[in-house]
Amino acid sequence: MSEGIPGEPSERFLRACQRLPVDRTPVWFMRQAGRYMAEYRELRQKHSLLEICKQPELAAQVTLQPIERLGVDAAILFADILLPLIPMGAQLEFVEGRGPVIANPVRSKADLTRLRPVNVEAQLDYVMEALRIVRPMLPDGVALIGFAGAPFTVGSYLIEGGPTRKFERTKSLMYSDPQSWHALMERLAGTLSDYLVAQIEAGAQAVQIFDSWVGALGPADYVEYVQPYSKFIFERVRQTGVPAIHFGTGTSTLLPLMHEAGGEVMGVDWRIPLDRAWELVGADVGLQGNLDPTALLAPRPVLQRQVKRVLREAGGRLGHIFNLGHGILPSTPVEHVQWAVELVQNSTEHGQELGT
Numbered sequence: 589m590s591e592g593i594p595g596e597p598s599e600r601f602l603r604a605c606q607r608l609p610v611d612r613t614p615v616w617f618m619r620q621a622g623r624y625m626a627e628y629r630e631l632r633q634k635h636s637l638l639e640i641c642k643q644p645e646l647a648a649q650v651t652l653q654p655i656e657r658l659g660v661d662a663a664i665l666f667a668d669i670l671l672p673l674i675p676m677g678a679q680l681e682f683v684e685g686r687g688p689v690i691a692n693p694v695r696s697k698a699d700l701t702r703l704r705p706v707n708v709e710a711q712l713d714y715v716m717e718a719l720r721i722v723r724p725m726l727p728d729g730v731a732l733i734g735f736a737g738a739p740f741t742v743g744s745y746l747i748e749g750g751p752t753r754k755f756e757r758t759k760s761l762m763y764s765d766p767q768s769w770h771a772l773m774e775r776l777a778g779t780l781s782d783y784l785v786a787q788i789e790a791g792a793q794a795v796q797i798f799d800s801w802v803g804a805l806g807p808a809d810y811v812e813y814v815q816p817y818s819k820f821i822f823e824r825v826r827q828t829g830v831p832a833i834h835f836g837t838g839t840s841t842l843l844p845l846m847h848e849a850g851g852e853v854m855g856v857d858w859r860i861p862l863d864r865a866w867e868l869v870g871a872d873v874g875l876q877g878n879l880d881p882t883a884l885l886a887p888r889p890v891l892q893r894q895v896k897r898v899l900r901e902a903g904g905r906l907g908h909i910f911n912l913g914h915g916i917l918p919s920t921p922v923e924h925v926q927w928a929v930e931l932v933q934n935s936t937e938h939g940q941e942l943g944t
């Protein structure tokens with residue numbers, strides 16, 4: 589794939605981001621590095637999640653694990669969407685079996701005034717350093733993805749102090765103290781966009797913005813409380829010329845509004861078929877997704893049927909990037925993941941999926 593046209597990328601993942609023709613559908617998986625892999629679990633016996641993130645050599649090593657094991661078309665930097673909250677002053681910990689916990693959540697105007705401004709290059713340099721290490725180590729044709737959370741999803745952890753199902757405190761702040769809500773979103777949008785631009789300067793060739801939980805909102809609230817801040821971030825990324833993927837779950841009713849906020853590619857989950865999602869966002873947008881991660885736990889014939897259905901719904905359109913609708917589950921057998929990657933690769937060569 590080295591001949592190419594000047595100005596066009598040769599990596600099939602980056603080509604798909606620009607909706608250029610590809611030799612086969614690019615594939616990577618959210619959470620492709622993690623506990624389902626023995627080599628990751630082994631490293632985690634010796635180091636906490638935060639230690640791995642903060643030591644660039646270790647973060648680089650974990651980023652590369654799925655590249656070696658799976659043969660996917662993109663590497664996503666090993667980090668976490670909550671890291672930028674640490675220099676803002678959040679006491680963040682990852683608790684076994686519970687997930688992220690923030691001991692000093694932000695729930696009032698007074699809490700908000702204690703948040704510190706962030707110099708991302710200085711205070712999150714370990715992330716940029718990991719990118720600088722990984723980029724030259726990637727095999728030919730494999731692209732490097734940086735990422736950040738979107739203001740709503742990151743803000744919800746900061747307000748709730750941990751994972752939530754109902755977003756009660758988040759929506760309470762939004763509705764009862766809109767001034768503080770907007771001030772918080774503005775702060776997050778500033779820091780998160782600085783963070784993405786710094787990652788791009790350090791070697792990220794595409795970025796994904798995770799608004800994983802934005803599906804908790806209805807369209808009117810999305811427009812009023814969230815969209816302007818996501819838009820701000822995508823506008824800053826757009827100026828760098830690097831493609832952005834805009835991901836969320838449960839977003840069927842939000843997709844056109846999220847697309848309006850930005851993103852060359854929209855990431856969708858399994859709750860909406862890709863052909864329906866394309867009707868909503870228009871044919872000039874890429875789509876990433878959307879296998880149900882639990883399909884990777886299923887017997888092979890079922891997994892095969894599910895993969896083929898995703899490809900059929902994508903219909904060989906330009907701009908399809910095969911992925912899951914959310915992250916790989918820790919109980920997933922690694923052989924199933926390898927098998928799914930091969931299935932996508934073998935059945936989309938030269939657009940074969942159109943005929944199957």
Ligand code: CP3
Pocket residue numbers: 617618619620621622623632637664665666667668669670682686687688735751798800915
């Ligand atoms: O391979 C990759 O995809 C890159 C690494 C990555 C991690 N977190 C490492 C991680 C990425 C892209 C993220 C993003 C992230 N982090 C999101 C958005 C994506 C999503 O899943 O919706 C969110 C919401 C977070 C916050 C977060 N981090 C939670 C809720 C948890 C606990 C859930 C769990 O699976 O335990 C984490 C911990 C975390 N971040 C792990 C990993 C690999 C768990 C593994 C460990 O403890 O070693």
